[in-house]
Amino acid sequence: MPRENMTQKRERAAEIERRMYEYYGEGECSLDHMDPFTLTVAVVLSAQCTDAAVNKISPTLFARFGTPEKMAHASIEEIEAIIHPLGFYHAKARNIKALAQTVLSEFGGEIPNDIDLLQKLPGVGRKTANVVMCQAFRNPQGIAVDTHVFRIAHQLGFATRNDDSPAKVEAKLLKIYPQRDWLFINHQWVHFGREFCVARRPKCAECFVNDLCPAGKKALMRTAD
């Protein structure tokens, strides 16, 4: 069986993206937010917990501390009490308060439209910075590789076992997908990862790209015999 070359990989990716767009559109952001600041905070809080859990506490959090000024002067204890159900509440509370203080002291009170400056904010790494660049500023500088994108990239055969870090997976995806698609990949794949390509038991038989996916084809073989 001949190995898939880069041109074929890009064509397969383009067809997958076409179907993703049909199915999910541009991919709605599933984290509730009002502006770049609340989006950034929500994404920081969403680490290793569900977006539904974040959305449950964010009305309370943002009613109380919805601006950098208010968050910067909040008490850690009060923030912790609000975000406790999310887990990692100690570190997250410290991070979002320090984040707000940094926005005030370093960036004139505004979340910066800059991938490198964003990563200077406490609690903001490459993944969160990518999400903010795409969602808040429509200025994609990369593809946010979260747990869903990481898993799906491997399932689709766009990343190999050697690509064992989000950075390596992102590098592979950036070569395969044109920049025009970078805006939508993360959100579309997050929805796709929840509905079909779930971590525990992927629903390959029902998946709308199973004919374009190595893992999906294997699953189809089994139902055929």
Place this chain on the structure above:
DNA sequence: CTCCCGATAT
């Protein structure tokens, strides 16, 4: 690499 850490689905 380990630690941070509660809620939920299976």
Place this chain on the structure above:
DNA sequence: ATATCAGGAG
């Protein structure tokens, strides 16, 4: 019971 959930810092 345990794997997993929009990761990042030390």
